[in-house]
Amino acid sequence: MAYGIWKIGFGNQSLISSNTNTLPGKLQQRSQRKSGQWIAVVLLLALLSIALILGHSSALLWAELSWSDFLLLLRLGSLVVVLLVAIAGIYSLVSQFAFWEGWLNGLPRPAEFFAQANQELAGSSGPAAVGLPSPYGRYLVYLDGIHQVEQDHPPLITEFLDTLEAGLPADTCLVRGLEAYTVMPGALIDEAGSSWFWQRVFALQQRHRSWLVQLLCAVLVQGNNVIKVGISSDRRYGPILNYELALKISLRLGKLGYGRGHELVLLGYSGGGEMALGVADYLRRICHAPVRIITCCGVFSGNQMLEGVERIHMLVGSRDPVASLGPLAYPGRSPLLPLSNWNRAKRQGFVQQVRIPGMSHNGPIGPFAPKYRLKVIQAILAILGGSTAESAERGSNSAGTPSASAGHR
Amino acid sequence: MESFLAQAEHRLSVLGNWLIHADLGLSLLLLVGLSISLSHIFALLANRLSVRQIVWQWVLDGLVLSLAFLLGYLIDMVLLSLYASRPVHPAQFLNGAGACLVPALAYILVAAPYIGDLIAVVIWAFVHLNVITFLHARFGLGYGEALLLTTPGFVLALVLVWIEFRQIWRTAYGKLASEISL
Numbered sequence: 001m002a003y004g005i006w007k008i009g010f011g012n013q014s015l016i017s018s019n020t021n022t023l024p025g026k027l028q029q030r031s032q033r034k035s036g037q038w039i040a041v042v043l044l045l046a047l048l049s050i051a052l053i054l055g056h057s058s059a060l061l062w063a064e065l066s067w068s069d070f071l072l073l074l075r076l077g078s079l080v081v082v083l084l085v086a087i088a089g090i091y092s093l094v095s096q097f098a099f100w101e102g103w104l105n106g107l108p109r110p111a112e113f114f115a116q117a118n119q120e121l122a123g124s125s126g127p128a129a130v131g132l133p134s135p136y137g138r139y140l141v142y143l144d145g146i147h148q149v150e151q152d153h154p155p156l157i158t159e160f161l162d163t164l165e166a167g168l169p170a171d172t173c174l175v176r177g178l179e180a181y182t183v184m185p186g187a188l189i190d191e192a193g194s195s196w197f198w199q200r201v202f203a204l205q206q207r208h209r210s211w212l213v214q215l216l217c218a219v220l221v222q223g224n225n226v227i228k229v230g231i232s233s234d235r236r237y238g239p240i241l242n243y244e245l246a247l248k249i250s251l252r253l254g255k256l257g258y259g260r261g262h263e264l265v266l267l268g269y270s271g272g273g274e275m276a277l278g279v280a281d282y283l284r285r286i287c288h289a290p291v292r293i294i295t296c297c298g299v300f301s302g303n304q305m306l307e308g309v310e311r312i313h314m315l316v317g318s319r320d321p322v323a324s325l326g327p328l329a330y331p332g333r334s335p336l337l338p339l340s341n342w343n344r345a346k347r348q349g350f351v352q353q354v355r356i357p358g359m360s361h362n363g364p365i366g367p368f369a370p371k372y373r374l375k376v377i378q379a380i381l382a383i384l385g386g387s388t389a390e391s392a393e394r395g396s397n398s399a400g401t402p403s404a405s406a407g408h409r
Numbered sequence: 410m411e412s413f414l415a416q417a418e419h420r421l422s423v424l425g426n427w428l429i430h431a432d433l434g435l436s437l438l439l440l441v442g443l444s445i446s447l448s449h450i451f452a453l454l455a456n457r458l459s460v461r462q463i464v465w466q467w468v469l470d471g472l473v474l475s476l477a478f479l480l481g482y483l484i485d486m487v488l489l490s491l492y493a494s495r496p497v498h499p500a501q502f503l504n505g506a507g508a509c510l511v512p513a514l515a516y517i518l519v520a521a522p523y524i525g526d527l528i529a530v531v532i533w534a535f536v537h538l539n540v541i542t543f544l545h546a547r548f549g550l551g552y553g554e555a556l557l558l559t560t561p562g563f564v565l566a567l568v569l570v571w572i573e574f575r576q577i578w579r580t581a582y583g584k585l586a587s588e589i590s591l
Contacts, residue, residue: 086521086528093451093522230523236578237522240455243585 038094042087049080092227093237136173138263139256140384141249143180145270145297145362146225147218153177156368157269164377172265172384178252180245180268180275181228229271232278233301233330242304245275246282253287260288265384270322270361273298277312281305294383296376297323297361301330302342312351313383315376317359317367354379430500434507441513442475443467448519449574455581470573477569481562482506485540488558495548505547509539537563 053076142161144153153161153176165174198221205217231237232245253264264283268276273295281304284291291308296315299322306312316323327333332340338347345351356379359365359372367376428435446467453463485506486497512535519525519532537559544555 082524082528083518086518086524089521089523089525090518093520227522234522234525236449236525237451239582240585 038091042091045087046084049083053077053080088223089227089230092224093231135171136257136262137171138169138265138384139173139175139253139258140168140265140267141175141178141253141276143178143266143268143272143275145272146181146222146229147270147362148179148181148225148272160368160373160377163373164380167377167381169384173256175249175252175256178249180272181225225271229274229299232274233303235303238278238303242275242278243282246279246286249279249283250286258287262287262289264289264291265294266291267294267296267380268298268300269296269367270299274300276300277302277304277306277309280309284308292383294380296367296380297359299323299326299329300333302333302340302345303330304341306341306345306350309345309350312345314351314353315367315379316353316355317361317365317372318355318357319360319365322361354383427500431503434500434503434505437507437510437514438475438478438503439471441478441510441516442473443471444514444516445474445519445570446470447517448525449577451520452574452577452581456577456584470577473573474570477566477573478510480569481566484562484565485544485559488561489544489548493548493550493554493558495550505543506540509543510536512536512539533567 056073056076144157147154161174161176168174201217201220205214205221208214208217228241231241264287266276266280266283268274273293276293276295276298277300280291280293283289285308290310292310293312294315295312297317297320298314327335331337333342334340335343337343342351356367356372356375359367359375363369365371367373449470450463450467453466458466482503486499486502489495489502490497512532516529516532519529521528540559540563541552541555544550544559545552548555550558
């Protein structure tokens with residue numbers, strides 16, 4: 001029955017919205033009411049802050065500003081910025097945790113994930129079958145950067161993924177269209193409590209003639225995704241958010257016929273690198289499979305549990321200013337903290353870096369641009385080819401030495 | 410029996426007078442405790458508590474955290490009277506020290522992801538500097554001496570707050586671990 005509720009919940013999002021007599025419907029209504037109240041509080045605080053600043057600013061301007069007045073304005077402005085960022089982060093958390101409290105009531109245990117999903121695929125009502133045969137031995141999951149708005153990727157990235165998919169070995173399945181910055185299996189535009197806001201933002205972005213308005217809308221979306229990256233890297237909230245995202249990825253893998261034990265490779269671009277590192281250990285436990293991570297121009301904290309990951313490959317452009325900010329934004333990656341999870345992983349040889357000369361973070365010299373696309377794809381294929389060789393070596397070793405492990409730590 | 414009742418009445422009236430004189434400090438202590446407790450409300454959500462349970466837990470945690478600060482200030486008072494030989498009126502000290510906790514009223518912002526730790530460090534630093542300045546201004550102590558006398562109480566309050574929240578989050582992660590136990 002729990003699986004039935006889950007399927008209703010995520011097989012058809014609109015069914016939840018229209019049918020409030022079901023448990024998921026009632027839970028979503030409650031979540032929406034709570035979110036509405038939080039929206040009112042956030043708006044009121046923002047209005048008060050703006051009124052305070054404007055009132056103070058106009059008085060100062062009237063009296064002819066001096067240098068000390070400018071400094072005071074600067075201090076007040078900085079304080080307001082910090083307040084707004086903090087409030088936006090807290091509001092984002094509210095929607096996450098209201099979701100956490102309500103969503104998991106109808107979710108089957110991870111131990112039963114793939115058995116039930118494979119039963120659905122096979123149309124069998126017999127005993128749960130673990131690890132039904134799949135044509136793929138490896139699943140490559142792509143997690144997009146903070147520019148991600150919806151399941152469909154931008155044209156450049158779509159071309160990149162098409163080219164990558166064409167070059168993949170026959171036993172590798174590319175999983176794309178995953179929204180890494182929403183926890184519900186739906187688009188940002190459908191998020192409970194904030195859909196009214198995002199619908200307007202997306203409408204403005206698509207129809208407004210002014211490039212400034214379009215830019216502002218894009219910044220708002222990216223700001224939301226940056227907050228999610230911040231939540232993922234936070235030592236308090238990260239474990240829970242990353243678990244939620246791992247469940248979402250597992251659900252998608254189950255729909256694609258994933259069988260336990262098949263290798264998982266997480267390919268994260270920019271902020272997607274943080275999400276990839278966050279979900280890796282959870283996916284390893286849920287899927288009982290080795291997990292490998294490839295970050296492309298990745299921005300990540302390295303605070304996560306990394307001991308269970310097979311290897312982390314970093315594709316870094318020599319002209320990428322954003323990825324190089326990583327150690328500054330996340331002290332755990334700085335060499336000054338040798339005991340951090342990231343630095344321990346580096347010392348143990350789990351981290352491999354591949355530099356691509358001349359490549360930047362995005363734009364005409366970014367990884368998805370025609371100039372560097374093939375280089376990045378070749379690097380990814382080389383990593384996958386290397387992992388295949390390692391898997392084969394592990395297989396032959398385990399055949400010769402019965403006591404050797406099957407690639408799990 | 411009558412003398413016992415008279416004594417009890419006298420002591421209660423003394424306590425009542427003291428509470429009235431220390432009302433500002435105690436009120437601020439309580440508000441700060443509630444603010445700090447509110448900053449970790451997501452841990453209560455992660456523990457899957459109901460709304461009523463969350464409210465009760467928030468109030469109880471707030472009282473415990475207020476008690477942590479009160480213990481810290483009691484240590485400050487004892488050290489001040491023992492080692493600095495300054496006369497300390499508890500109600501006046503609490504009112505003054507309670508005012509030093511005003512920055513901690515914004516502790517709820519520590520709930521923000523990523524920047525929460527930075528905000529917490531800034532608030533704790535402000536509070537400690539305020540208490541040091543309070544001792545310097547009210548009791549005529551040098552800054553170095555004030556730092557030495559206030560640090561033990563500050564560290565105790567910090568440790569108690571840390572223990573309180575560590576417990577809440579560990580319980581939440583325990584629930585998470587039980588979900589993914591395979």
